[in-house]
Structure formats: structure tokens, C-alpha cells
Amino acid sequence: MSARMKMYGKHRFPGRLFIVEGIDGSGKSTQLSLLHKWLESEGYVVSSSEWNSSPLVQDVTRRGKKKKMLTPMTFSLIHATDFADRTEHYIIPPLKAGAVVLADRYIYTAFARDVVRGVHPDWVRGLYGFAVKPTVAFYFRTPLDVAMKRILGGRDAIKFYEAGMDLKLSKDDDIEESFRIFQGRIVEEYEKMVDEFGLVVIDATLSIEEQQAQMRKIVTEALTGTKKTRIRRWLDLASLAKGSRE
């Protein structure tokens, strides 16, 4: 990178970036997965990137969380490092190549969580100033009770940081109570961001099919003019993404 880093909103790529946001249990990952399969079946080249998945910082995140060494600031910065690595290796190259990129959680997850942890809202927004602005950012609005039921019913134990246990929100260190308070505050932050960033709200209490139909309609409109790419192109893209890591 000899030229200056580009800032949020300044990118002009042939590809499209769709991201989903919402609290745990909002059903956003299910919806994104359905969208992914549908886009592929429609002939688009689809690439995806998950929150907190960069190989560069995986170990430090895991170890930091395990040993509870993370403060709100270092928690925030480690996630930003992960995000920067993924932006440069897994988001920008496919967008340049004209692919559709899907991201499960994006900068708004950091804005919500970090601010609830006490990090300054302006600072964290500046921190992610290098992010590519999504073509569409979906927010799955979910009543807390619905999300709690889904989480408690169908999954493994709630994790320490996921429940915001580092914030000592529950007097009795009750992880379920802490989770509810923490996720409630995250919802408040998301709601503030709907206008600030133009998040597209999906009512996550609707049926899976209805939510998916709404998403597809919006995505279809946003894809107008985007070329469907052939297998040949897909292979080029795969080698391109691989090369960018070396």
C-alpha cells in the first residue's frame, strides 16, 4: 500500500457487499446462509467472511478471552485488527473482482458492543474508518425474549464475553441475567444506528420465508447491473484471494 488508505464510503468496486447485523438469536446467520445459497443458484460468485475469523489474530483473541486479559480497549482493538486483516484479504479482493461478498456481522457489531463496554462512540467509529461501506446492511430487529428463547433453547452454554460478564452487570454473577442486560443494551445501540447508518430493518419475528423474501427483493434491486460471473472467473478469483495472503 503505497497510496494512502481509503476511507469509509470512498470505495468504488464492481462487486457488492451485503452484511447482516442483530443480536445473537436474531436469526441473521440463517438468513445470510439462505441468501448465499440462493445467490449461487442464481449464478453469482459469492464470497463470505465471518466476524472474528482472521488467522492473524485468532490465537490472541482466544487466549485473551480465556485468560480474561482483555479490557474494553484491547477487546475493541483486537477485533479491529481482525477486521482490517479480513478487509484487506477477504473483502476487498473479491469486491475488486466483481463478486458478491456476504458478511455475518460487520462494523456495527463493534460499534454496539464496544460502546456498551464503555468505549467512546466517536473513537470506535474512527477506528473502523477504513472499512468498506456495505451496499446494504440488514438489521434483524428481535424482541429480547424471542432472542433469549432461541439462544437458551438451541445452543451450548452462553460464553463469558458474549454475556458481557466482564462488565459485572449481574449482582449475583448470573450469566443469564448478565446476558439479558448486555444484549438489551446492544439492542439500544443498534436502534440508534438504524438512522445513523441507514440500516435496513427486517422484522425477525416474521417467518423465515417471509424474511428471506424481503431480503432477496432488496438484494435483487441492489444487484442491478452486476454481472453474473462464470466458473472461469470464479477460478481466477479463488487464486487471487489465495495470492493476497502470501
Added chain:
Amino acid sequence: MSARMKMYGKHRFPGRLFIVEGIDGSGKSTQLSLLHKWLESEGYVVSSSEWNSSPLVQDVTRRGKKKKMLTPMTFSLIHATDFADRTEHYIIPPLKAGAVVLADRYIYTAFARDVVRGVHPDWVRGLYGFAVKPTVAFYFRTPLDVAMKRILGGRDAIKFYEAGMDLKLSKDDDIEESFRIFQGRIVEEYEKMVDEFGLVVIDATLSIEEQQAQMRKIVTEALTGTKKTRIRRWLDLASLAKGSRE
């Protein structure tokens, strides 16, 4: 941290923070080490923190550098994570306890290096918005030839990132040529920061004794009103710093 994170310049601690900046071979570390011993002999409680030394991110920095996985952005963010961890565990607690804290390299090192690597100057300044403003920031101004002679004469091989080899500055991949170009650009950034941040310039071509005399004079003035702390206090401080890591 339930309260909002404080921003640069907003801290009011009983302790004092003195930091040194300059290119490799400027002699800043020698000067800081002499100052450290002198302050202790004068009865002050002195604590020190080195650039890039936090246990939290040591591994990722080492591995990232070794495998050359770091881009300018992730390089910058990892150093900021290191700095945030040290600020919260090794800089703020002793300052709160009234100690004198010394730092070999500070935020200005990041501002110089990251900007030379192509990171946006405003972004990186915002990134370090949580840093404690130093009581005095010394900048050791050194002609490049003098620094080069010291570096090449007295040390192990120059390292890849230290020479800015990731920037491909030298056509023939000559590490000495790259080092010279890279350090020259860093000097330009430092010079811009002298006025921006009120860095106190020390002429690093003067004798070691003369430089140290200038430093001590300035530090003495800045310490007016700071209490010299006794052994009892020092022990409290050590346990405090230890506790903050757990």
C-alpha cells in the same frame, strides 16, 4: 471500565510521564536509561514501559512479522493493541499512584512509522486518542549518517520491518539502502510533529553527558511539586501493578 474512556490530554494524575522518541541509533534509549538511574538515586519511584512489549500481543506480533503477514493497517492496529494494554496495565496505574513513568518510544513512533507505511495521518492520531499525554516528550534529533553509523557498527543485523523492507523502497532489495530511505522518511514525520505535539528537541550529536544534563534540567522543572516516594509506597505500587494484570 464502566465510565467512558478518557481521551488524550484529559488525564490528571499525580505522577509524571516522560517519553523519548527518535530513530534507531539516536541514542534515546541510552539517555532514558541514564535518566532512570538518576531519578531513582534522587528518591523517585520510577516505572518504565517499552514499545511493543505487552504480553497480550507478543506472539501475534512475532508471528505476523516472521510470516510477513502484516499489512500497514494490521501492523498499525497490533501496535495500538499493545499500546492500549500497556497504557491500562503499566502506564496509568503507576501514574495514579504518583510514580514517574518512563517510556522508550510512544505514540509518535506509531504516527511516524505508520504514516510512512501509507496509513492515514488523521486515522492513526485518532486511533491513539486514548493515550495519556506525556508530561514531556523528548525527540532526539539525529543526522541520518550518524544514526546509520551507530546502527551498522554496534548491533546485530537490521530486521525486515525495521528497514521498511515491506515497502519495497530499494530496487535491489538492499536492506541497508531500504533502511536509509525508510528512516529518512521517519525523520521527516518526526520533524513535522515537533510543532504539532510540542516535542522537546535534544541535539543527539552532543556528548552523552551534555544531552543528559539538558534532560535532567527539563525533568527537574517538570517534577516540581512531585513527591519523592518512599520504599513503603513502592511496594504498594508493585502489588498494584501486579493486581491490575489479573
